[in-house]
Amino acid sequence: MGDVAQRLAEIVGDQHLLTGEAVTEDYAGDEALVGEPVKPRYVVKPATTDEVAAVLTTATEHRIPVTARGSGSGLSAAARPHPDGILVSFERMNAILEIDTTNHVAVVQPGATLSELDERTAESGLGYTVYPGEMSASVGGNVGTNAGGMRAVKYGVTRNNVLGLQAVLATGEVIRTGGKIVKTSTGYDLTQLVIGSEGTLALATEITVRLHPRLTHGATVLAPFSDLDQVMAAVPAIVSSGLAPHILEYIDALTMAAITYTAQLSLGIPDKVRDASQAYLVVGLENRETDRLDDDVQALGELLSGLGATDVYVLEGGSARKLIEAREKAFWTAKSAGADDVIDVVVPRAAMPEFLSRAREIAAKTESGVVGCGHAGDGNVHLGIFQKDPAKRASLLHDIFAVGMELGGAISGEHGIGRAKKEHWLELEDPAKVELMKRIKTAFDPAGILNPGVLFD
Amino acid sequence: MGDVAQRLAEIVGDQHLLTGEAVTEDYAGDEALVGEPVKPRYVVKPATTDEVAAVLTTATEHRIPVTARGSGSGLSAAARPHPDGILVSFERMNAILEIDTTNHVAVVQPGATLSELDERTAESGLGYTVYPGEMSASVGGNVGTNAGGMRAVKYGVTRNNVLGLQAVLATGEVIRTGGKIVKTSTGYDLTQLVIGSEGTLALATEITVRLHPRLTHGATVLAPFSDLDQVMAAVPAIVSSGLAPHILEYIDALTMAAITYTAQLSLGIPDKVRDASQAYLVVGLENRETDRLDDDVQALGELLSGLGATDVYVLEGGSARKLIEAREKAFWTAKSAGADDVIDVVVPRAAMPEFLSRAREIAAKTESGVVGCGHAGDGNVHLGIFQKDPAKRASLLHDIFAVGMELGGAISGEHGIGRAKKEHWLELEDPAKVELMKRIKTAFDPAGILNPGVLFD
Numbered sequence: 001m002g003d004v005a006q007r008l009a010e011i012v013g014d015q016h017l018l019t020g021e022a023v024t025e026d027y028a029g030d031e032a033l034v035g036e037p038v039k040p041r042y043v044v045k046p047a048t049t050d051e052v053a054a055v056l057t058t059a060t061e062h063r064i065p066v067t068a069r070g071s072g073s074g075l076s077a078a079a080r081p082h083p084d085g086i087l088v089s090f091e092r093m094n095a096i097l098e099i100d101t102t103n104h105v106a107v108v109q110p111g112a113t114l115s116e117l118d119e120r121t122a123e124s125g126l127g128y129t130v131y132p133g134e135m136s137a138s139v140g141g142n143v144g145t146n147a148g149g150m151r152a153v154k155y156g157v158t159r160n161n162v163l164g165l166q167a168v169l170a171t172g173e174v175i176r177t178g179g180k181i182v183k184t185s186t187g188y189d190l191t192q193l194v195i196g197s198e199g200t201l202a203l204a205t206e207i208t209v210r211l212h213p214r215l216t217h218g219a220t221v222l223a224p225f226s227d228l229d230q231v232m233a234a235v236p237a238i239v240s241s242g243l244a245p246h247i248l249e250y251i252d253a254l255t256m257a258a259i260t261y262t263a264q265l266s267l268g269i270p271d272k273v274r275d276a277s278q279a280y281l282v283v284g285l286e287n288r289e290t291d292r293l294d295d296d297v298q299a300l301g302e303l304l305s306g307l308g309a310t311d312v313y314v315l316e317g318g319s320a321r322k323l324i325e326a327r328e329k330a331f332w333t334a335k336s337a338g339a340d341d342v343i344d345v346v347v348p349r350a351a352m353p354e355f356l357s358r359a360r361e362i363a364a365k366t367e368s369g370v371v372g373c374g375h376a377g378d379g380n381v382h383l384g385i386f387q388k389d390p391a392k393r394a395s396l397l398h399d400i401f402a403v404g405m406e407l408g409g410a411i412s413g414e415h416g417i418g419r420a421k422k423e424h425w426l427e428l429e430d431p432a433k434v435e436l437m438k439r440i441k442t443a444f445d446p447a448g449i450l451n452p453g454v455l456f457d
Numbered sequence: 458m459g460d461v462a463q464r465l466a467e468i469v470g471d472q473h474l475l476t477g478e479a480v481t482e483d484y485a486g487d488e489a490l491v492g493e494p495v496k497p498r499y500v501v502k503p504a505t506t507d508e509v510a511a512v513l514t515t516a517t518e519h520r521i522p523v524t525a526r527g528s529g530s531g532l533s534a535a536a537r538p539h540p541d542g543i544l545v546s547f548e549r550m551n552a553i554l555e556i557d558t559t560n561h562v563a564v565v566q567p568g569a570t571l572s573e574l575d576e577r578t579a580e581s582g583l584g585y586t587v588y589p590g591e592m593s594a595s596v597g598g599n600v601g602t603n604a605g606g607m608r609a610v611k612y613g614v615t616r617n618n619v620l621g622l623q624a625v626l627a628t629g630e631v632i633r634t635g636g637k638i639v640k641t642s643t644g645y646d647l648t649q650l651v652i653g654s655e656g657t658l659a660l661a662t663e664i665t666v667r668l669h670p671r672l673t674h675g676a677t678v679l680a681p682f683s684d685l686d687q688v689m690a691a692v693p694a695i696v697s698s699g700l701a702p703h704i705l706e707y708i709d710a711l712t713m714a715a716i717t718y719t720a721q722l723s724l725g726i727p728d729k730v731r732d733a734s735q736a737y738l739v740v741g742l743e744n745r746e747t748d749r750l751d752d753d754v755q756a757l758g759e760l761l762s763g764l765g766a767t768d769v770y771v772l773e774g775g776s777a778r779k780l781i782e783a784r785e786k787a788f789w790t791a792k793s794a795g796a797d798d799v800i801d802v803v804v805p806r807a808a809m810p811e812f813l814s815r816a817r818e819i820a821a822k823t824e825s826g827v828v829g830c831g832h833a834g835d836g837n838v839h840l841g842i843f844q845k846d847p848a849k850r851a852s853l854l855h856d857i858f859a860v861g862m863e864l865g866g867a868i869s870g871e872h873g874i875g876r877a878k879k880e881h882w883l884e885l886e887d888p889a890k891v892e893l894m895k896r897i898k899t900a901f902d903p904a905g906i907l908n909p910g911v912l913f914d
Binding site: 100101102103104105125126145146147148152156157159160169173174175176177179180181182183184185186187188189190192193195196197201213215236239240241242288292346347348349350378379380408409410411412413414415416417425429430432433434436437439440442443444455 | 562
């Protein structure tokens with residue numbers, strides 16, 4: 001046992017250090033479709049912030065790469081470790097430390113899952129509103145990627161719902177940022193800087209999230225459209241209406257067929273309507289009063305019809321839940337259908353039609369398949385990419401990302417860059433910004449031990 | 458004319474460079490009550506981003522301090538220039554470049570005022586929801602301090618409503634961050650880092666802000682309480698209710714007397730009720746439908762009575778507007794009443810009663826006056842400080858800030874640290890965080906030209 005292994009064992013305890021054969025495939029990556037899993041040299045499972053700090057101090061001292069892992073449900077390989085590195089798995093730091101019903105916050109450890117947090121907050125009538133579609137995801141992982149999801153159109157993404165962090169710097173220093181406060185103008189906002197940094201700046205060991213009152217009455221409305229452009233044009237009208245949907249998704253016809261088939265879900269849409277549909281809007285409304293909800297559903301139906309929907313279905317509870325679940329599992333459906341990559345470009349909402357049409361043109365040129373769905377209210381388009389040839393796929397992705405950026409968007413809305421999209425990002429991003437970000441990275445992590453190879457080379 | 462003056466004149470044009478006697482008192486500071494105004498050596502009034510970039514390149518080359526100025530309505534002396542420095546006044550870069558009604562954003566130059574933006578967006582039925590109470594404030598200045606205001610309880614602060622920036626780095630490099638997109642997970646969030654950095658990291662030259670649908674029906678409810686603790690305890694109950702107020706302010710009895718006297722405003726509160734009141738809650742509700750608004754006002758009234766309000770007044774339009782205006786002018790009232798400082802500590806909402814009671818104890822010990830009002834929904838307490846003796850005042854402020862931090866809060870919720878609170882902040886803040894922020898500052902501004910003396914020494 002080397003010096004480093006011995007030191008790590010001292011810190012976390014023998015049974016919480018894995019090396020050699022004990023490092024299983026589980027620790028070799030996340031759910032990214034591209035690249036190969038990589039086993040780290042060490043897996044440590046700290047139980048406290050102090051242990052994390054001691055691990056990072058050791059790593060900086062010995063210049064050993066460190067990758068943090070929550071549930072491993074990420075899609076950009078930001079949790080794929082370095083072969084010579086330490087993987088810090090937060091599986092033991094998964095406590096929900098506090099549900100504070102007066103300040104409307106919860107304080108959790110990074111390994112706590114969304115599903116645990118949802119369960120624990122339920123009885124208080126409050127809830128955490130970030131639903132990236134994978135309830136086994138950890139809150140810490142969500143902080144890493146600035147996770148979004150279906151409810152972001154109303155409640156915002158992780159960035160808008162995390163108020164404070166306890167975080168360990170690469171040097172082992174422990175800082176607290178923000179807190180149970182909704183605003184501050186007291187120095188630079190380190191909370192916001194760490195969110196979305198994919199484990200390259202600091203490791204969060206305690207996270208204070210905002211909770212919202214749960215609105216108990218909800219309805220899900222499904223509207224088929226015979227024309228994708230009409231779907232996209234409907235989105236800003238719905239946002240302007242003041243109906244404040246908490247879900248506003250589009251699903252293209254192929255994706256709808258795939259996810260309903262996989263979920264064995266019949267929505268009761270007549271064949272004739274279905275066959276004529278290019279895409280669907282799924283709109284979720286919620287209210288604290290049933291009569292207001294009913295009125296809003298009525299108003300939404302009229303609005304959708306006026307915007308060109310060929311029909312409007314108010315889904316009954318069971319179907320609604322199943323459809324939302326099926327949409328949440330769209331990634332798995334794409335994966336099992338043989339998708340070679342899944343991307344999540346974000347563009348200004350109004351640019352979605354042009355983005356989609358240009359993405360399809362680009363795909364057609366390389367004989368690739370591009371199908372998808374997305375958080376329409378956010379301009380966040382999730383596309384399954386079907387192209388086996390790596391060179392063709394790389395060129396296709398490059399061109400699609402470039403179009404997204406040309407339209408004023410960004411390569412990723414919520415999945416992150418990680419290792420998976422790094423090459424494209426570094427090629428397309430303004431070098432002045434990349435250099436600035438590298439200098440910020442050095443300000444946090446002078447020895448460059450935190451997730452090297454993620455974001456930057 | 459020195460080399461630098463000549464170069465600056467070449468950049469912005471002779472008539473847009475002021476030096477010597479031409480530099481008026483207007484450019485010597487902002488509205489901070491502490492410290493003395495300082496005239497800068499040079500005032501430049503650039504018209505374009507390129508001119509700003511050339512000014513900063515020159516400043517970095519000659520190691521000349523640069524301070525940015527919007528409308529000069531700040532309260533922390535972050536716009537008070539360096540005597541040997543350049544003041545970049547954005548008075549000519551005040552255009553509203555675009556109102557985009559499909560993406561629900563506006564793109565403005567930093568010198569545009571909130572009042573201009575409000576006027577220009579009105580016809581679209583959309584609006585910018587940050588109302589720090591001073592409509593002559595510039596959007597650029599608001600970005601500098603992460604301005605908040607009364608509607609933050611519903612719509613968030615500047616940070617939550619700015620989606621993108623064009624910004625000039627100290628080296629003269631021009632970058633674009635974010636955009637007309639509501640989310641991104643593509644590298645570090647530079648937008649969020651620049652917001653609240655008080656001119657020390659970069660100068661924003663174009664700002665993309667989020668617009669919200671204007672809800673046309675509004676009501677203002679005033680509730681006197683005989684006990685300040687009851688006011689504070691009522692706040693979380695109102696937030697939990699789901700009534701989603703867009704205004705949730707507390708005003709203590711002295712402040713209410715002062716602001717209504719100054720505004721010559723009679724609220725029709727019987728003397729008996731007024732004399733027994735320690736503090737008031739002002740709650741604003743808004744809706745897109747009048748009948749829902751009426752129902753909500755009714756529900757709010759019942760809720761407030763149940764929470765101990767001695768009475769509930771639904772103010773008619775004129776009084777409501779005047780009361781809100783009077784509250785917005787509370788700073789000026791405090792100033793003309795002889796306040797020696799105005800501070801804006803933010804604490805967890807539930808900690809407000811303890812914070813206020815301890816602040817009063819501290820004040821009593823030094824025979825100082827402490828009166829105030831605040832954004833109760835945000836835990837943001839604005840206190841006018843009455844203590845002429847500088848040493849006593851410094852000690853009082855130190856102790857009040859320390860209590861705020863001990864309770865999990867921060868020194869400033871929305872005014873910023875600037876020069877005015879720097880000494881206290883550097884004394885009370887975790888040195889590891891201050892050092893990290895300094896390294897971030899260096900990553901942006903290696904020569905240290907951007908607003909030296911603000912935030913850091």
